[in-house]
Amino acid sequence: MRRSPAPNGRPTTPAIRPAQNWIGLLFLLVFSHLRAQTPADIARLNQQITPITAVRAGSGFADLAPLAPIVASARVVGLGECTHGTHEVFQLKYRLLEYLVTQQGFNTLALEVDYGWGETLNEYIQTGAGDSLTVRKAAGFHIWDTTEFWDMVEWIRAYNKQHAAKIRYVGIDMQDSEPNLLRLEHFATERADTVLQRQVRNLGTYYSASSKASGNSKQRLLRLSDELVLHLQAVAAPAAIQQHGQVLRQRATEMNFWGRDQAMASNIAWVLQQEPTAKVVVWAHNDHIRRDEDQLRMGQCLTKQLGSAYVAVGFATGHGTASVFNPDGTAHALVLAPPIPNSFEMWLDQAALPNYFLNLRSAAAPDKWLTTRRKFRAIGHNERPGGANGQFAWYPPLPKAFDVLFYLHETSASQPYRAAHPAR
Known part of the structure; x- marks a missing residue:
C-alpha cells in the first residue's frame, strides 16, 4: 500500500479500517485453530x-x-x-x-x-x-x-x-511479442506480402514505443492485432503462422x-x-x-x-x-x-x-x-x-x-x- 504524503512531506500511516481489521483477525483465527x-x-x-x-x-x-x-x-x-x-x-x-x-x-x-x-x-x-x-x-x-x-x-x-x-x-x-513479430516479418518477406509487412511494422513500432499505457493506445494495439489475425486468415497462412497472430492478440487483450x-x-x-x-x-x-x-x-x-x-x-x-x-x-x-x-x-x-x-x-x-x-x-x-x-x-x-x-x-x-x- 502506498502512503500519501503529509503536509510536512513525511508519509502518513493510513488508518486501519474496521473491515480490514476484522478480515485480519479472521485469518488469524482460522490459521491459529487449524x-x-x-x-x-x-x-x-x-x-x-x-x-x-x-x-x-x-x-x-x-x-x-x-x-x-x-x-x-x-x-x-x-x-x-x-x-x-x-x-x-x-x-x-x-x-x-x-x-x-x-x-x-x-x-x-x-x-x-x-x-x-x-x-x-x-x-x-x-x-x-x-x-x-x-x-x-x-x-x-x-x-x-x-x-x-x-x-x-x-x-x-x-x-x-x-x-x-x-x-x-x-x-x-x-x-513477449518479439519472437512472434520476427517470425511474421520473415513470412511476409518470403511471400512479398506488403500488407503484412506494414502490419508487422506498425505493431513493432507500438511495442518499441516508450508509452503504451493510455486507453487509446491499448485500443489501437487491439485494432492492429485484430487486423493482423484477419489478414493471416484471409491469405490462408499456415496454422503455425496464424498462431503467431493469435498469440499477439492474446497479448493485446491481456488484462491480468x-x-x-x-x-x-x-x-x-x-x-x-x-x-x-x-x-x-x-x-x-x-x-x-x-x-x-x-x-x-x-x-x-x-x-x-x-x-x-x-x-x-x-x-x-x-x-x-x-x-x-x-x-x-x-x-x-x-x-x-x-x-x-x-x-x-x-x-x-x-x-x-x-x-x-x-x-x-x-x-x-x-x-x-x-x-x-x-x-x-x-x-x-x-x-x-x-x-x-x-x-x-x-x-x-x-x-x-x-x-x-x-x-x-x-x-x-x-x-x-x-x-x-x-x-x-
Whole structure:
C-alpha cells in the first residue's frame, strides 16, 4: 500500500479500517485453530507414500510404475514446481518427462515460455538449426537458462535423432511479442506480402514505443492485432503462422495474471486441435497447473476442457535453497524457510521417507489433514517480502489442486547455464 504524503512531506500511516481489521483477525483465527497433525496423521501418511529412489533422469522407472494408472489415459499432464529455481525439482521433472515419453507415449513438451521462442527452440531440437545466440535466447526466460533445462533439451534432441516419432517442443505463453513479430516479418518477406509487412511494422513500432499505457493506445494495439489475425486468415497462412497472430492478440487483450493463464490453456487446446494424437506434458509453476477453482488458472481451464484427461502433478520441498532473480536478471540463492506451523509441508516433512510421492486421488477420502485450507510454499522468480511467511501462500485442500504430489525433503538452487551456447 502506498502512503500519501503529509503536509510536512513525511508519509502518513493510513488508518486501519474496521473491515480490514476484522478480515485480519479472521485469518488469524482460522490459521491459529487449524488442527495440528497427530501421530495417527503421520502414520497414515507413511502408509500412503511411494518412495522415490532417484531424481535424476536415466535412473530407470521401477519406482514410478505406480503412476501408470493415473497418467495412462491422460492427454495432458501438468508438471508444476514450488519455486522457479530448484535444482532437484527440475531434475525430477526431466526424469518424469523421460518416463512419460518412453513409457506412456507422450510426444509434446509445452513450456511456460512464449510461443515464438518455443518455435525457435523446437527447430533447434528437431534439426540443430539456429545460431547459438538465438538458440540460447529461445530459453525464453532467464529462469529456464539453467544446466538442468539445457540437459533436458539435449536429451530431447538425442531422442529425436534415434526415433522416427519425434518429441515436439512448444511454448504456450504470450508475454513477449518479439519472437512472434520476427517470425511474421520473415513470412511476409518470403511471400512479398506488403500488407503484412506494414502490419508487422506498425505493431513493432507500438511495442518499441516508450508509452503504451493510455486507453487509446491499448485500443489501437487491439485494432492492429485484430487486423493482423484477419489478414493471416484471409491469405490462408499456415496454422503455425496464424498462431503467431493469435498469440499477439492474446497479448493485446491481456488484462491480468489470470488472463495469461487462460491464454496458455487456449494455446494448449490449439496444440491438441492441430495434432489429434498429441499427448502433452506441461512444464509450469504449481500456481499455473493446479486445477482447483480458487481462480481461473490454466489447470482449471484444462480440467474444464479435458475432465479426467488432465492430470496435475504438484511439487513441494521442505528445506534448502532456491534460485531467485534480481531486477537485473542475475540470480542469487534464497534460503528456504523451514515448514511453518500448520502448513502442508509441516505434515509432509514428518514422513519416514525423505523423498516420495503421494497419490492424492486415493489419499483424499481418508486423510483429514488434507481436507483443510492451509499454507503451502509458493515462490516465483523473485523473492517476496515477509520473511518465512512470504514464501508460503494459502492453498486449498491439496487433493483439489493436484492429482499427485511429489515431496523432496531437501533441495538446492538451480544451476545457471555457463556455456556460450548449447552443445551441438
